Amino acid sequence: MLYLFLVYGAECVAPYCCGGRLNSPLMLHPIWKGPLDIPGGSRQSPIDIRVRDSVFHPNLAPISTQYDPNTCLHIWNNGYSFLVEYDDCTNKSVVSGGPLENPYRLKQFHFHWGANNDWGSEHTVDSKVFPAELHLVHWNCSRYRTFEEAIMEENGLAVIGIFIKLGRHHEKLQKLVDILPSVRYKESLTEFNYFDPSCLLPTCSDYWTYSGSLTTPPLTESVTWIMMKKPIEVDHSQLAVFRSLLYTAVGEEEKNMVDNFRPLQPLMNRTVHSSFEPALKMSNFKKADVQAG
Ligand SMILES: [Zn+2]
Numbered sequence: 031m032l033y034l035f036l037v038y039g040a041e042c043v044a045p046y047c048c049g050g051r052l053n054s055p056l057m058l059h060p061i062w063k064g065p066l067d068i069p070g071g072s073r074q075s076p077i078d079i080r081v082r083d084s085v086f087h088p089n090l091a092p093i094s095t096q097y098d099p100n101t102c103l104h105i106w107n108n109g110y111s112f113l114v115e116y117d118d119c120t121n122k123s124v125v126s127g128g129p130l131e132n133p134y135r136l137k138q139f140h141f142h143w144g145a146n147n148d149w150g151s152e153h154t155v156d157s158k159v160f161p162a163e164l165h166l167v168h169w170n171c172s173r174y175r176t177f178e179e180a181i182m183e184e185n186g187l188a189v190i191g192i193f194i195k196l197g198r199h200h201e202k203l204q205k206l207v208d209i210l211p212s213v214r215y216k217e218s219l220t221e222f223n224y225f226d227p228s229c230l231l232p233t234c235s236d237y238w239t240y241s242g243s244l245t246t247p248p249l250t251e252s253v254t255w256i257m258m259k260k261p262i263e264v265d266h267s268q269l270a271v272f273r274s275l276l277y278t279a280v281g282e283e284e285k286n287m288v289d290n291f292r293p294l295q296p297l298m299n300r301t302v303h304s305s306f307e308p309a310l311k312m313s314n315f316k317k318a319d320v321q322a323g
Pocket of ligand 1: 140141142165245
């Protein structure tokens with residue numbers, strides 16, 4: 031049961047060698063039996079978002095999040111990341127709009143990060159890697175009865191991805207950072223209440239969206255990804271606390287929880303849509319305007 035919960039509860043984490051973002055392949059986390067775990071699907075995640083190849087979709091409205099901080103339950107270290115989990119029995123905390131045809135309920139959020147500031151994110155933008163990435167995981171409660179069912183099905187999940195870069199201290203994140211030492215060890219869980227994750231969204235509402243997969247087993251292709259264009263900033267001391275967590279349980283040889291990301295996957299026959307007009311096309315348009323005028 032615990033195993034199932036770990037696999038299903040942890041939306042994505044994987045510390046191994048990754049297209050230039052190298053961690054020793056000898057250090058495979060137990061969740062991955064080997065790099066060949068990749069099932070060869072056609073809609074796997076994460077991907078490199080190529081800005082010039084993304085297609086502006088004028089009908090993509092901004093996403094709308096409505097989170098009730100009273101639904102925040104606890105935080106726990108599942109051995110791959112730390113998860114803040116929410117009560118998903120009702121529609122009190124949902125995301126809707128954008129590419130989503132109906133509201134999706136918030137289940138949990140978690141992060142991926144690197145051993146240092148040179149890598150850590152799962153997605154990249156024109157090959158640019160960020161030191162960390164936040165994932166807010168939601169499930170389609172109109173189509174499916176449970177999170178576990180939605181994971182396995184078409185349009186089952188919606189994940190908001192937010193890039194994290196090094197910069198200013200993030201005051202709202204600090205409440206979370208302060209509690210992390212209490213979940214340092216694998217399988218530790220502690221009460222964590224009244225946290226509204228919308229405080230972690232960037233102020234700019236622009237995003238890219240594409241069809242993809244979970245980035246941990248079972249790697250099912252059930253995810254509508256919504257990747258926010260603008261990163262949020264955290265400072266070095268906050269990332270340092272992320273890196274002080276452990277993959278290991280009490281009594282085991284300590285292994286720091288770092289590089290918990292999956293390698294990039296091929297885009298294959300997919301289109302990344304953007305909710306905004308790419309700046310490059312805008313400038314071309316203006317240039318053409320000037321020449322015509
Ligand atoms: Zn994830």
